[in-house]
Amino acid sequence: MSEPPDMLEGGPPGVPATHMTKTVEEKERVVIRFAGDSGDGMQLTGDRFTNATAVLGNDLATLPDFPAEIRAPAGTVHGVSAFQIQFSSRDIMTPGDHPNVLVAMNPAALKAELSSVEKGGTVIVNEDAFVQRNLDKAGFATNPLEDGTLDGFQVYRVPMTSITVRAVEQLGLTRKEAERSKNMFALGLVSWMYGRPMDVTINWLQKKFGDKAQVFDANVAAFKAGYNFGETTELFATSYLVKAAPATPGLYRNISGATALALGLVAAAERSGMGLFYASYPITPASELLHELSRLKNFGVMTLQAEDEIAAAGIALGAAFAGELGVTGTSGPGMDLKAETLGLAVTLELPMVIVDVQRAGPSTGMPTKTEAGDLLLAMYGRHGESPMPIVAAKSPSHCFDTAIEACRIAITYRTPVIVLSDTYLANSSEPWRLPDVDSLPAIDPKFATGPNAGQEFLPYLRDPETFARPWAIPGTPGLRHRIGGLEKEDGTGDISYDAENHERMTHIRAEKIEKIADSIPPLEVDDPDGDAQLLVLGWGSSYGTIRAAARRVREAGHQVATAHLTHLNPFPKNTGEVVRRYPSVLIPEMNMGQLALLIRGRYLVDARSFTKVQGLPLFIEDLEAEIVKVMDG
Amino acid sequence: MSDEPMSEGNGDGSAGAGAPVGTLSKKSFTSDQEVRWCPGCGDYAILATVQSFMPELGILPDDTVFVSGIGCSGRFTYYMDTYGVHGIHGRAPAIATGIATSRPDLSVWVVTGDGDGLSIGGNHLIHALRRNVNFKILLFNNQIYGLTKGQYSPTSEEGKVTKSTPFGSVDHPFNPIALALGAEATFVARTMDNDKQHLTSVLRQAAQHRGTAFVEIYQNCNVFNDGAFDLLREKPQGVHNQIRLEHGKPILFDEDTRCVAVGDNGRLVTANVDAVSPDDIVVHDMHGRPSLAFALAHLSHGPNEPTCIGVFREVERPVYGDAMRAQVEQATERLGRGDLGALLRSGDTWTVSAST
Numbered sequence: 001m002s003e004p005p006d007m008l009e010g011g012p013p014g015v016p017a018t019h020m021t022k023t024v025e026e027k028e029r030v031v032i033r034f035a036g037d038s039g040d041g042m043q044l045t046g047d048r049f050t051n052a053t054a055v056l057g058n059d060l061a062t063l064p065d066f067p068a069e070i071r072a073p074a075g076t077v078h079g080v081s082a083f084q085i086q087f088s089s090r091d092i093m094t095p096g097d098h099p100n101v102l103v104a105m106n107p108a109a110l111k112a113e114l115s116s117v118e119k120g121g122t123v124i125v126n127e128d129a130f131v132q133r134n135l136d137k138a139g140f141a142t143n144p145l146e147d148g149t150l151d152g153f154q155v156y157r158v159p160m161t162s163i164t165v166r167a168v169e170q171l172g173l174t175r176k177e178a179e180r181s182k183n184m185f186a187l188g189l190v191s192w193m194y195g196r197p198m199d200v201t202i203n204w205l206q207k208k209f210g211d212k213a214q215v216f217d218a219n220v221a222a223f224k225a226g227y228n229f230g231e232t233t234e235l236f237a238t239s240y241l242v243k244a245a246p247a248t249p250g251l252y253r254n255i256s257g258a259t260a261l262a263l264g265l266v267a268a269a270e271r272s273g274m275g276l277f278y279a280s281y282p283i284t285p286a287s288e289l290l291h292e293l294s295r296l297k298n299f300g301v302m303t304l305q306a307e308d309e310i311a312a313a314g315i316a317l318g319a320a321f322a323g324e325l326g327v328t329g330t331s332g333p334g335m336d337l338k339a340e341t342l343g344l345a346v347t348l349e350l351p352m353v354i355v356d357v358q359r360a361g362p363s364t365g366m367p368t369k370t371e372a373g374d375l376l377l378a379m380y381g382r383h384g385e386s387p388m389p390i391v392a393a394k395s396p397s398h399c400f401d402t403a404i405e406a407c408r409i410a411i412t413y414r415t416p417v418i419v420l421s422d423t424y425l426a427n428s429s430e431p432w433r434l435p436d437v438d439s440l441p442a443i444d445p446k447f448a449t450g451p452n453a454g455q456e457f458l459p460y461l462r463d464p465e466t467f468a469r470p471w472a473i474p475g476t477p478g479l480r481h482r483i484g485g486l487e488k489e490d491g492t493g494d495i496s497y498d499a500e501n502h503e504r505m506t507h508i509r510a511e512k513i514e515k516i517a518d519s520i521p522p523l524e525v526d527d528p529d530g531d532a533q534l535l536v537l538g539w540g541s542s543y544g545t546i547r548a549a550a551r552r553v554r555e556a557g558h559q560v561a562t563a564h565l566t567h568l569n570p571f572p573k574n575t576g577e578v579v580r581r582y583p584s585v586l587i588p589e590m591n592m593g594q595l596a597l598l599i600r601g602r603y604l605v606d607a608r609s610f611t612k613v614q615g616l617p618l619f620i621e622d623l624e625a626e627i628v629k630v631m632d633g
Numbered sequence: 634m635s636d637e638p639m640s641e642g643n644g645d646g647s648a649g650a651g652a653p654v655g656t657l658s659k660k661s662f663t664s665d666q667e668v669r670w671c672p673g674c675g676d677y678a679i680l681a682t683v684q685s686f687m688p689e690l691g692i693l694p695d696d697t698v699f700v701s702g703i704g705c706s707g708r709f710t711y712y713m714d715t716y717g718v719h720g721i722h723g724r725a726p727a728i729a730t731g732i733a734t735s736r737p738d739l740s741v742w743v744v745t746g747d748g749d750g751l752s753i754g755g756n757h758l759i760h761a762l763r764r765n766v767n768f769k770i771l772l773f774n775n776q777i778y779g780l781t782k783g784q785y786s787p788t789s790e791e792g793k794v795t796k797s798t799p800f801g802s803v804d805h806p807f808n809p810i811a812l813a814l815g816a817e818a819t820f821v822a823r824t825m826d827n828d829k830q831h832l833t834s835v836l837r838q839a840a841q842h843r844g845t846a847f848v849e850i851y852q853n854c855n856v857f858n859d860g861a862f863d864l865l866r867e868k869p870q871g872v873h874n875q876i877r878l879e880h881g882k883p884i885l886f887d888e889d890t891r892c893v894a895v896g897d898n899g900r901l902v903t904a905n906v907d908a909v910s911p912d913d914i915v916v917h918d919m920h921g922r923p924s925l926a927f928a929l930a931h932l933s934h935g936p937n938e939p940t941c942i943g944v945f946r947e948v949e950r951p952v953y954g955d956a957m958r959a960q961v962e963q964a965t966e967r968l969g970r971g972d973l974g975a976l977l978r979s980g981d982t983w984t985v986s987a988s989t
Contacts, residue, residue, distance in 0.1 A: 051980075051981050054981065054983070055981050055983050057983060057985065200981060247985045248985065249984075249985050249986055249987040250984070250985060251978065251982055251983075251984050252982060252983050252984070252985060253977075253978065253979075253980055253981065253982045253983075254980075254981065263976065263977060266971075266973065266976065267973055270973050275735065277731065277734075277735055279731065296971060296976070297960050297961045297963075297964035297965070298961075298964040298965045298967070298968040298969065298970060298971045299970075299971030299973075299976070300961055300965070300970075300971070301961075302734070302735065302957055302958075302961065304730075304734065304957070306727070306760075307756055307757065307760035308756055310724060310727065310757075311724070311727040311730070311756070311757050311760065313727075314720070314721075314724040314727030314728045314730075314731065314757070315727050315728070315730050315731035315734075316731060317728055317731060318700070318718070318727065318728035318729060318730060318731020318732040318733075318735075319731035319732070319734070319735045320731070321718055321728070321731070321732055322698075322731065322732040322735045322736045322739070323735070323736070324731075324735045326731065340721050341721065341724065343721075344720060344721050348718070433985075434977050434978060434982070435977070437973050437974040437977070474695070474696070474697075474698045474716035474732070474736065474739050475695060475696050475716075475736070475738060475739060476695065477693075477695050478695065479695075480694055480695055480714055480715055480716050481716065481717070482664065482666075482699075482710050482711050482713070482715075482716070482717035482718075482719065483717070483718060483719070484701075484707075484710065484711070484717075484718060484719025484720065485703075485719060485720065485721055486719065494666065495666075495711065
């Protein structure tokens with residue numbers, strides 16, 4: 001990336017020159033964690049910082065981490081909402097294991113988050129919030145700012161609330177309203193520290209609050225007050241420069257997994273010439289998909305908030321029967337409820353896409369925390385022999401490609417397809433090089449238009465290549481047919497209880513799914529020297545952690561191979577060959593070893609599991625240690 | 634929405650311009666599948682009446698979809714030579730919602746039963762009624778689970794002795810008409826399996842109604858609940874007990890000797906015509922207050938006493954799907970047809986050039 005001239009001199013664009021009187025230190029990468037009460041606007045703060053960072057050209061990855069309660073009791077530890085971002089001048093893959101910088105808006109945030117901060121890290125606290133009442137609520141017996149708790153950290157005590165109130169006092173707000181802008185103060189301060197451009201944030205505020213002058217003015221005043229506080233007070237002697245990361249030329253934007261998935265579905269509808277019909281029931285963390293798609297009506301997108309999860313699946317399936325691209329989305333509890341409808345979709349052999357944004361289970365579990373525990377549910381969570389293709393996204397931007405691929409498989413093979421995303425992918429974001437729309441694959445729905453057996457139409461007479469059955473939508477002259485959940489006679493689709501027919505149909509349905517492997521790329525292995533003895537095989541959102549851990553292991557002089565599955569059913573054709581090629585196979589997962597069970601069962605290899613179920617992504621350092629352990633035997 | 638050309642019709646399937654609508658007959662709607670209900674089942678009569686009635690609508694079988702759930706009624710779909718989905722238990726209204734909202738050109742019919750529609754699928758039924766999706770629901774009420782061989786259903790009377798209630802059911806039954814009215818249904822009617830003329834007349838009115846039409850059909854299960862409706866549908870007692878609702882007319886029955894009148898406290902009662910002032914005889918108004926329809930629904934506790942049949946209520950309300958499509962059209966008009974490339978580029982973007 002060509003850097004603007006003032007960047008080379010150490011300052012970010014749009015930053016007043018007086019700033020240059022302080023020291024600027026260059027850093028390769030920084031992890032910042034913003035933490036505060038659920039009502040403090042930490043997600044928004046993180047989000048804005050992220051956008052300014054993206055525009056600056058750093059590589060980045062984010063991790064929003066918030067409680068399920070909309071407004072847990074203020075000031076308590078379980079009401080703490082946090083947002084973590086790692087940004088770097090080289091490519092990075094995760095939001096980082098340990099923050100270098102913690103911004104704590106109150107004692108509860110400090111209490112909840114301090115243990116994750118790196119040794120010797122920076123802690124910026126809103127000093128005004130450290131009053132007895134808040135200390136009590138957070139469960140501090142003594143003030144951590146005074147009692148040695150923060151020894152070993154570089155601590156900045158900033159009276160954020162009172163400065164914010166002073167900064168906006170001309171605007172005639174109530175004190176409560178004035179205090180609300182303190183997150184913008186924090187954003188301004190950290191933006192100064194890391195040389196983030198001011199204009200990106202101010203432009204956004206303009207767009208958001210342009211018609212509410214008072215709110216806009218207050219936010220800008222607080223933001224600038226924070227920026228200027230960093231620049232002018234002697235508290236901060238140093239600001240930091242993180243240069244733009246090298247990247248493939250192109251046009252970029254920052255994107256979350258939830259948005260990427262929505263855009264992917266719209267793209268698939270466009271590329272297939274079909275109408276997108278999305279039916280869903282509100283559930284964390286999948287609701288965002290419903291919200292995103294509901295805004296895109298001018299793309300012809302029909303969205304329907306159903307009465308329950310079962311109805312959402314049934315409506316999407318009905319839309320598919322009628323000739324639409326029927327999609328439903330949910331999380332684990334909703335998947336349980338949709339299972340029967342998915343079985344119907346399997347036997348009706350209609351295209352349909354089911355998005356499962358996985359969260360920690362069982363039952364309600366931890367609705368806002370990530371997990372990858374639904375792989376076996378997706379694979380086997382229906383009665384009878386009921387095979388379904390599964391594709392899983394590996395990064396936020398990859399959700400776009402995954403959605404298109406799911407639609408391609410569903411439409412081409414006339415089958416429901418499960419997309420596995422997860423809370424982390426949905427909420428976190430990364431820079432995305434925008435694809436050329438015309439280069440996206442075209443998908444041909446190939447609706448049936450006439451008889452396929454002489455003068456007759458047989459709804460279960462298959463394409464010999466794909467085993468796909470004809471998709472004749474209502475209104476097509478002469479192709480009337482009835483299909484249902486009862487077993488069907490091969491070819492005619494008529495009800496059949498014939499023993500041999502049932503066995504034949506069961507095999508055909510399984511074989512059809514296996515045939516999808518003909519159309520998917522082989523599993524790629526990253527083994528730079530070609531002589532690694534250990535393969536780390538992953539799926540889903542652990543992609544970044546696996547790559548980053550492998551890089552560290554390689555930088556330490558060892559060899560390790562990695563491979564990542566995005567097609568979980570069927571597996572790429574060479575999967576067996578790949579896992580058998582290496583003496584050791586390690587499978588890290590955010591579950592209790594579900595892919596490991598499939599790989600061991602399918603390929604008879606002694607794959608080892610590395611698992612973590614803490615509602616958080618895998619940490620690089622933990623996986624790195626595990627890889628070293630396995631290599632040491 | 635599909636890009637296929639289609640008429641933005643009234644669910645009247647007029648897409649088949651030039652097609653031989655005029656030549657439609659009962660045979661046009663009869664599939665080649667052998668009908669396999671128990672001999673003597675009321676479903677045969679309903680099937681024959683529906684197949685005979687459909688040609689009257691002038692809608693091609695190609696533009697007609699039947700959707701059913703599980704239970705004896707679920708098989709109905711296979712016997713109609715139309716497009717059809719035999720779904721899963723209770724979910725037919727959901728599947729049909731997907732079809733009807735995405736394809737306003739189709740004539741969509743849901744066939745369900747008292748177990749399918751009111752028990753396992755109760756939620757979908759009430760929400761379809763509330764939304765006013767453009768399809769017709771035929772609920773075959775035989776007050777028993779037939780396909781699973783004789784358990785009590787949500788419409789079985791209290792005390793009903795069945796295999797699952799050997800000491801009698803302690804469940805209070807649903808009144809399907811009252812339930813539909815409570816769910817804000819825009820068309821609510823009741824008819825009987827063996828009265829071809831009445832059934833046809835109700836189907837006709839249901840088909841003409843735009844939105845969800847809810848039709849409860851008393852249906853005899855001669856194996857597990859035989860005679861449940863005999864007091865209402867068989868001669869001679871049926872004459873005494875059938876209260877045929879006709880819009881705009883005084884509600885008289887039993888050869889006009891008895892009537893529905895306003896009694897003490899405003900409650901509706903049945904009375905001898907001689908015993909009440911003519912002003913107190915209720916005049917049926919199916920477009921009027923829902924409270925009248927509700928009171929008529931509650932006139933009897935079940936089909937063992939004078940019971941109303943016919944159309945209880947018919948009102949107009951926006952049809953679900955129309956508004957959804959209107960939003961799409963308005964958004965497209967206002968913002969222009971979405972451009973995928975522009976959508977991907979929305980928000981803050983930056984360019985990495987090849988020079989470095």
